[in-house]
Amino acid sequence: MDAALxxxxxxxxxxxxxxxxxxxxxxxxxxxxxGLNRSTTxxxxxxxxxxxxxxxxxxxxxxxxxRPSPMASVSPRVVALAANTEVDAITVAAVRLDQSVALRERxxxxxxxxxxxxxxVIGDRVRTWRAxxxxxxxxxxxxxxxxxxxxxxxxxxxxxxxxxWRDAPLRDLVAGRTGLPAHVDNDASLGAVAEHLYxxxxxxxxxxxxxxxxxxGGGLIVHGMPVGGAAGYAGEFGQNRPGIGDPADRRCPGGVxxxxxxxxxxxxxxxxxxxxxxxxxxAIAASGDPAVPAELARQSxxxxxxxxxxxxxxxxxxxxxxxxxxxxxALAPGDLVTQVQAQCMPAxxxxxxxxPAQLGVDRQLVGAAEVAFRxxxxxxxxxxxxxxx
Amino acid sequence: MDAALxxxxxxxxxxxxxxxxxxxxxxxxxxxxxGLNRSTTxxxxxxxxxxxxxxxxxxxxxxxxxRPSPMASVSPRVVALAANTEVDAITVAAVRLDQSVALRERxxxxxxxxxxxxxxVIGDRVRTWRAxxxxxxxxxxxxxxxxxxxxxxxxxxxxxxxxxWRDAPLRDLVAGRTGLPAHVDNDASLGAVAEHLYxxxxxxxxxxxxxxxxxxGGGLIVHGMPVGGAAGYAGEFGQNRPGIGDPADRRCPGGVxxxxxxxxxxxxxxxxxxxxxxxxxxAIAASGDPAVPAELARQSxxxxxxxxxxxxxxxxxxxxxxxxxxxxxALAPGDLVTQVQAQCMPAxxxxxxxxPAQLGVDRQLVGAAEVAFRxxxxxxxxxxxxxxx
DNA sequence: GGCATTTGTTGGAGCATACAACATATAATC
DNA sequence: GATTATATGTTGTATGCTCCAACAAATGCC
Numbered sequence: 001m002d003a004a005l006x007x008x009x010x011x012x013x014x015x016x017x018x019x020x021x022x023x024x025x026x027x028x029x030x031x032x033x034x035g036l037n038r039s040t041t042x043x044x045x046x047x048x049x050x051x052x053x054x055x056x057x058x059x060x061x062x063x064x065x066x067r068p069s070p071m072a073s074v075s076p077r078v079v080a081l082a083a084n085t086e087v088d089a090i091t092v093a094a095v096r097l098d099q100s101v102a103l104r105e106r107x108x109x110x111x112x113x114x115x116x117x118x119x120x121v122i123g124d125r126v127r128t129w130r131a132x133x134x135x136x137x138x139x140x141x142x143x144x145x146x147x148x149x150x151x152x153x154x155x156x157x158x159x160x161x162x163x164x165w166r167d168a169p170l171r172d173l174v175a176g177r178t179g180l181p182a183h184v185d186n187d188a189s190l191g192a193v194a195e196h197l198y199x200x201x202x203x204x205x206x207x208x209x210x211x212x213x214x215x216x217g218g219g220l221i222v223h224g225m226p227v228g229g230a231a232g233y234a235g236e237f238g239q240n241r242p243g244i245g246d247p248a249d250r251r252c253p254g255g256v257x258x259x260x261x262x263x264x265x266x267x268x269x270x271x272x273x274x275x276x277x278x279x280x281x282x283a284i285a286a287s288g289d290p291a292v293p294a295e296l297a298r299q300s301x302x303x304x305x306x307x308x309x310x311x312x313x314x315x316x317x318x319x320x321x322x323x324x325x326x327x328x329x330a331l332a333p334g335d336l337v338t339q340v341q342a343q344c345m346p347a348x349x350x351x352x353x354x355x356p357a358q359l360g361v362d363r364q365l366v367g368a369a370e371v372a373f374r375x376x377x378x379x380x381x382x383x384x385x386x387x388x389x
Numbered sequence: 390m391d392a393a394l395x396x397x398x399x400x401x402x403x404x405x406x407x408x409x410x411x412x413x414x415x416x417x418x419x420x421x422x423x424g425l426n427r428s429t430t431x432x433x434x435x436x437x438x439x440x441x442x443x444x445x446x447x448x449x450x451x452x453x454x455x456r457p458s459p460m461a462s463v464s465p466r467v468v469a470l471a472a473n474t475e476v477d478a479i480t481v482a483a484v485r486l487d488q489s490v491a492l493r494e495r496x497x498x499x500x501x502x503x504x505x506x507x508x509x510v511i512g513d514r515v516r517t518w519r520a521x522x523x524x525x526x527x528x529x530x531x532x533x534x535x536x537x538x539x540x541x542x543x544x545x546x547x548x549x550x551x552x553x554w555r556d557a558p559l560r561d562l563v564a565g566r567t568g569l570p571a572h573v574d575n576d577a578s579l580g581a582v583a584e585h586l587y588x589x590x591x592x593x594x595x596x597x598x599x600x601x602x603x604x605x606g607g608g609l610i611v612h613g614m615p616v617g618g619a620a621g622y623a624g625e626f627g628q629n630r631p632g633i634g635d636p637a638d639r640r641c642p643g644g645v646x647x648x649x650x651x652x653x654x655x656x657x658x659x660x661x662x663x664x665x666x667x668x669x670x671x672a673i674a675a676s677g678d679p680a681v682p683a684e685l686a687r688q689s690x691x692x693x694x695x696x697x698x699x700x701x702x703x704x705x706x707x708x709x710x711x712x713x714x715x716x717x718x719a720l721a722p723g724d725l726v727t728q729v730q731a732q733c734m735p736a737x738x739x740x741x742x743x744x745p746a747q748l749g750v751d752r753q754l755v756g757a758a759e760v761a762f763r764x765x766x767x768x769x770x771x772x773x774x775x776x777x778x
Numbered sequence: 779g780g781c782a783t784t785t786g787t788t789g790g791a792g793c794a795t796a797c798a799a800c801a802t803a804t805a806a807t808c
Numbered sequence: 809g810a811t812t813a814t815a816t817g818t819t820g821t822a823t824g825c826t827c828c829a830a831c832a833a834a835t836g837c838c
Binding site for chain 2: 785786
Binding site for chain 2: 007149151158159205206218220222223225227228229230231232233234235236237239240241242243244245247254305308309310312313314315316317343344345346347348350351
């Protein structure tokens with residue numbers, strides 16, 4: 001907003017963000033990336049080091065002429081907390097500014113917990129960590145991933161069917177239990193953020209992300225920014241109704257995408273339950289039943305129809321598939337990209353890439369930590385001042 | 390990018406943009422809106438006036454205590470040119486910074502022109518205007534609206550079926566003929582820009598815009614910014630295949646939205662052709678054939694299905710319908726909002742508004758002018774310097 | 779007509795970065 | 809192994825832009 005006032009703080013944030021996203025690098029590199037002057041960069045890095053956000057280190061051997069430039073890296077003593085609320089467990093983690101997971105604990109729970117109980121579980125874990133493992137660390141805040149619709153502005157969980165939550169004020173509950181600034185968002189939206197910054201869609205400005213678990217969640221990146229929409233509910237591809245080319249492909253009249261493209265259907269077919277993705281992939285490969293690849297092909301046709309709609313509307317350069325959808329894409333007969341391109345506008349589908357997600361189980365946690373880091377990365381001084389009050 | 394260097398230029402742009410978008414206002418208002426200091430605002434407005442971009446005028450009577458603040462308004466001698474290429478005509482216009490249309494000429498053409506011939510038509514008109522009506526005016530550039538897929542980065546028209554263009558380098562053709570910086574974009578995307586800034590979606594950050602003419606074009610506004618996607622093809626709702634609830638509603642097996650929701654079907658039913666929207670609306674109202682409202686109801690059900698998908702994915706607060714789709718929405722039995730809400734996630738559809746477009750025939754021209762103004766509004770000094778070279 | 783209020787106007791202070799000159803550390807060269 | 813070219817750190821100063829404070833001006837209110 002105000003261009004000159006706060007210019008320094010904004011530049012501090014820029015430097016910190018570059019180190020956060022792209023890892024340790026020399027001051028010379030930072031100078032080039034920011035376009036600022038050498039002396040300014042030195043001053044900025046120095047101030048960040050004084051604030052305890054950045055560590056300055058010895059130059060790395062570079063085998064090039066010229067005076068070596070000292071390295072800067074984010075301090076390992078700065079973390080964001082992250083929580084992922086699932087039906088059978090709540091995972092809490094501490095994520096460093098370099099995305100490494102300092103602490104992680106999966107806390108199994110019996111059946112769906114109430115929002116209050118879930119906040120208690122998170123709060124207890126955080127209290128212990130702050131007294132012990134995280135003593136002496138700066139904690140930027142806490143981000144919570146929820147499998148449901150979240151009104152991002154105030155962290156109200158509007159609807160999380162699997163958790164049986166409705167209109168749960170989770171942000172305030174978690175903030176109250178932890179005493180930390182809290183942020184809540186949809187798990188798939190956070191996965192999209194993580195894959196965009198550090199995973200399969202790194203550096204790509206227009207991304208459609210779909211994550212298949214019990215349902216199908218999704219997230220969008222447009223102009224390099226996560227898209228929440230008016231209230232924060234954007235990305236719910238699972239509830240879309242794509243046109244299905246061959247009526248015989250429909251299993252669920254009036255059903256939505258996640259009814260048709262559904263992991264449980266394959267599990268049932270295989271007579272299995274309670275297995276993870278690698279196990280599912282192995283079971284599919286081991287199965288001799290021809291109905292299995294046929295079902296995968298059917299599901300991938302419907303997925304392609306839904307993706308073609310998304311490609312027409314959003315013209316992404318990359319689609320990232322996570323969880324079950326990555327398995328489906330890898331194992332279904334035929335090429336999903338080709339199927340999508342056959343149904344969308346030729347130009348829109350040009351050069352389209354469909355990639356599996358890269359970040360594994362920590363995806364939601366890294367995404368949640370990212371939103372918890374946001375204020376610190378934008379305006380470091382203000383974030384620190386706000387915390388010491 | 391660089392926060393301090395160029396701060397002034399960026400602030401010049403901000404002031405100019407506020408006057409451009411929100412009309413004449415006092416310096417005091419500008420001070421409040423920008424958050425800058427009184428003295429800074431005075432200096433900025435003064436410099437813009439010296440540049441010939443802004444006029445300073447006498448204070449307006451305000452009936453309030455205190456020294457009256459002089460008004461600032463955009464200069465009427467600054468224009469952007471705009472062109473809309475249709476099958477049967479090319480419309481060229483000069484649009485002022487206050488969106489008023491200084492000059493407009495609709496040039497009928499016989500059948501589809503080649504891209505070169507179209508650029509010639511535009512170039513001839515522009516040459517005459519520059520010598521006469523626009524003498525002494527500053528011309529920021531020219532924006533061209535095309536009914537087709539446009540690669541925005543270089544203004545290559547990839548595909549414009551109605552014009553029978555494929556891979557036409559229209560930006561370079563128009564820039565060559567006019568000697569002006571040229572921008573080309575899809576007509577519906579430009580309509581979305583115009584409705585977002587000055588029409589039915591004014592001030593709304595998340596908008597889905599659909600325009601029904603010969604086909605269905607569309608545009609998106611996300612986070613208050615127009616969305617082009619990776620190459621600029623975003624918004625092509627017309628080529629989507631929505632799930633159609635009742636199979637009996639399908640008229641066109643394997644067809645896309647614009648095959649099913651189609652103005653020509655209604656025209657045929659009415660035995661009419663070559664009429665405009667008001668005439669169509671009147672004809673529908675006058676028709677006693679019960680098949681007509683039934684067809685409108687069918688089309689609106691399918692439109693609702695497509696919109697529900699978009700609402701799930703993008704969570705807009707407002708959907709704007711232009712052209713035939715506005716007519717359809719107004720005249721089809723039943724409430725379109727209700728139909729959409731019935732098919733999307735309840736939370737996503739909360740508070741959804743569906744509004745007719747407001748800007749009428751100048752919509753595309755205003756949108757095209759807007760992109761032509763963009764550089765001038767962002768960095769006025771650079772834009773002016775670039776022009777005088 | 780005096781007073782409160784709001785805004786314009788002016789000159790100077792402050793902040794942040796750019797710049798230039800010099801210092802330093804490395805690789806390449808002879 | 810000294811010399812040179814190159815790249816970067818370091819330092820003090822200059823520049824650009826805004827903010828600030830004090831004063832002036834124009835209006836409504838009493």
